[in-house]
Amino acid sequence: EAYCNALCQLRALLYLAQRLLHDNRHGNLFFQDESGLSESFVREYASMHKGCFYGRCLGFQFTPAIRPCLQTLATGLVAFGENYKRHHSGIGVAASSLFTSGKYAIDPELRGTEFERITQNLDVHFWKAFWNITETEILSSLASMTSTQVKVNRALSVPPVPFDLPLAANHRASVTIAPPSAHIGSAPVQMRLISYDLREGQDSETLLSLCRSEGGAISLSL
Structure with missing residues (x-):
């Protein structure tokens, strides 16, 4: 059932991608006119059920070797999100998340549902707190001892x-590597x-x- 849900949502994503190609001029990714197609596209995407991609099917598009890492990150994220509003300190959230992460590891569908809720409802301060948790003094000291x-x-x-x-095949020949550049220049x-x-x-x-x-x-x- 989980994989069927993921296939259905992939089909919906492909339909939206086909609309992008059909409704836009060649070479343009975003809508150029004011006909409301952009708002309609965003509404359709927001109405999709994306939790199926973060449950049992998490990382299905990658090699199996990387899936445990993705599952650990997703489980830690949803457990951290559940305790984010209850504690004021990052250590308190991390400690509570450690005890509540088990249910998300056992129930992939619950993890996917909670992951979708977190990504849609929590603000940027949550993401900053989650990604900066490894910068705390206690965890940094633990990492230095175990890494x-x-x-x-x-x-x-x-x-x-x-x-x-x-060149690897002919050391007398060489290729010039240009520096990367962006819209701000080199x-x-x-x-x-x-x-x-x-x-x-x-x-x-x-x-x-x-x-x-x-x-x-x-x-x-x-």
């Missing part, structure tokens, strides 16, 4: 300049280098010149 130890953890700022990359690319072992070149002067102040030193834990 995998790494030798390199550097925050890098790569300047927006092109560079030549040798800008430094912010990234982080994490390595289990210190490999050749990871402590070179060239790499050290790209380090930001946040991760200039070698860290021993992730």
